[in-house]
Amino acid sequence: MVNRRRFGLVVILLLVAARAQAGNRAERVEWFMDQGLGMFVHWSVDSQLGSVISHSMVGASDDYLDRFVNELPTTFYPERFNPDEWARLAKLAGMKYVVFTTKHHSGFCMFHTKTTDFNIRNTPYKKDITKALVKSLRKFGIAVGMDDTVGGIEPVGCAVEDAGQHLPFFCCQVCMPAFLLFQRSRPTAVA
DSSP, rough: OOOHHHHHHHHHHHHHHHHHOOOOOOHHHHHHHHOOEEEEOOOOGGGGTSSTTTTTTOOHHHHHHHHHHTTTHOOOOTTTTHHHHHHHHHTTTSSSEEEEEEEOTOOOOOSSSSSSSBBBBSSSSSOOOHHHHHHHHHTTTTTEEEOTTTSSSSSSOOOOTTTOOEEEEESSTTTTOOOEEEEETTTEEEO
């Protein structure tokens, strides 16, 4: 059974890689290049420690990993998060698009998902930050992209639930450089 699952996973990864190798649609790449100034927002549960600790879990002790996964979410409550204000300021600064890290290497999802318990729903804040930010950015006419780390501690496939139609999703990892488009909760390759 394990070999069958591995084989299935390998086939899926090869199909995705083949699709990505075909390249992005020229008109989508041109559209993106024409956007000009944009902003990348990298923010997650670990930011409450004073900085985002990229890859801090690699080689970490079991005690550190346990505290990271089990304690940090219990204290994550971004009381000053105001997505309308973020969008207003981005627009004022001339941003044409914002790319938001919805899931970084730690596997923590800044959106509601049933694929893992390691997500915003299981914090004191509980609200879907991704959904709120996307709504505000669209309200202010700013294009929205999302960075989702492939290969974090959770399996690939976190789906943004009820985020709406036609939500561009930029997978910024080497193994999946294709642009994807969310239609409801189902990602569809645009490349």
